[in-house]
Amino acid sequence: MLWKPVHLFTFKKKFDFLGQRKAALILSTLINVVALLGVAFVGLNFGIDFRGGIAIQARAKQGVAQLDELRSTVGGLGVGEVALQEFGDPSTALIRVQRQDGGPQCVAGAQKVMLTRAGPGWQVKPGPPGTGDVEFTSPAALDAIAWRDAVSRAGLTVQERQLPRGTVNTAKIDMTPEQQAEWCQQVAIKLVEDAIGARYEIRGTEAVGPKIGGELMESGILAVIATMAAIAIYVWFRFEWQFAVGALIAMLHDVISTVGIFVLFQLDFSLTALAAVLTVAGYSINDTVVIFDRVRENMRRYKKLGLVDLLNLSVNETLARTLMTSATVFVAVLALVLFGGPVLYSFSVAMLWGVIVGAYSSIWIACAGLVYLNLRPEQLRPDDDKAEKAKA
Structure with missing residues (x-):
């Protein structure tokens, strides 16, 4: 005896979805225009990946890495945005800190480093406004060699001409604002090392500059464009060009509106968020193709x-x-939003929106596009008709 299929949803009433296509298109256009205006005038909250920043690999000396504890400790150092994730194995964590700006806060951090690494009595002060100069004051007079060793403890590498002459208590290090900003990356690394060094071994550090962040952004945009183009070409070969155009418009709608969600809630837009945008495009086309x-x-x-x-x-x-399909995915993603933690939050919220907007666009954008593109039965490929008859 064969099993009978179970129908969880049976709809006796047929809904006139396409009858509401004009209202849906107006709504969709409004959402996308607002999203683009938000990107232009408010801007995305770019994460470390695109802004540049610092990456630190830390391995627990005993047991596993406690991410919540690390996040609280590093976040309390005043170094800005902090992101953590497990790296390779449970005992290793990847700590990412936003790119540091030069200024009084950085100099104050340098003083903390000097007090920890060089001993009490040290002072670090910023130079005149508009410059990147920094003034170090030691508890005892030092010569040039001792000054070089002392400032290196705060991550500062100086040239011979920057060192004071003779044996003095104060050293003024001349720097441009750009040079100070680069030094501040090292100050932040030293602060993190001092804060977690008792329980974690630092396995490696890396400072990501704004140029690399820009390259990542450019690569991410190209990845989104290439993905959408490849999907459109696939739909074109699988169906007809009208289907490809309708699918492409629906994907553009979903991607732009998802980016709008990042602007609206100022969610962290990082490589994880970019993965969410690509996933939304893939999810959208899945329902559209069906x-x-x-x-x-x-x-x-x-x-x-x-x-x-x-x-x-x-x-x-x-x-x-x-x-x-939408309900199943929605429940799974909702669990990620509620219990996935801060690392996955922006990805989860984007996916939650993508589930809703993907189903919406498949009906009111992709299918409505076929109406305005004047698709007709005689435009189907003859080979497809022959193949269908052969199956029958």
């Missing part, structure tokens, strides 16, 4: 049926599948 496949099948079956009625029929026939 509906398109049913549209093509019905176009062969009902050659005299009007296009809007045919699209409504196809969407209603796949509606149960769309709801089941």
Whole structure:
């Protein structure tokens, strides 16, 4: 005896989805325009990956790395945004700190480092406004060699001409604001090392400059464009060019509106967020292709049926599948939003929005696009018709 299929959703009433296409297109256009204006005038909250910053690998001397404890300790140092994740094994953590700006806060951090590493009595003060100069004061008079060793403890490498002449208590180190900003990356690394050094072994450090962050941003944009182009080409070969254009417009809608969510809630936009944008595009096209496949099948079956009625029929026939898939993914992603922690929060929120907007765009953007592109049954490839008849 064969098992009978169980229908969790049965819809006796057929919904006129495409009858609301004009209102949906107006709403979608408004959302995308607001999202683009938000990006232009408010801007994204770029994370360490794109702004540049510091990466520190720390391995626990005993047991596993306690990420929450590390986040609290490093976050309390006044070094700005901090992101942590497990790296390779549970005992190793990757600590990422935002790029440091030169200024009084950095100089205050340098004084903390000097008090910890060089002993009490040290003072570090900023130079005149508009310069990157820094003034060190020692508890005892030092000569040039001793000064070089002392300032190196705060991560500062100086040239011979920057060192004071003779044996003095004060050394003024001349620097440009840009040079001070670069030195401040080392100050932040020293602060983190001093704060966690008792329980963690520092395995490696790396400072990511703004140039590298810009290159990552450029690569990320190219990745999104290449992904969408490849998907559109696939849909073109699988169906027809009208389907490809409709799918591309739907993906653009989903990507732009997802970026708008990052602007609206000022979520951290990092490489993880970029992965969420790419995932949203992939999820969107998955549902779109299912509906398109049913549209093509019905176009062969009902050659005299009007296009809007045919699209409504196809969407209603796949509606149960769309709801089941979307609901399942929604529940899983909602769990990530609630319990995934700060590392996955921006990714999870973007995916939660992507589940909703992906189902919406498959119906009211992709399918509505076929109406405005004047798709007709006779435009289907003859080879596809022959293949369908051969299967029958």
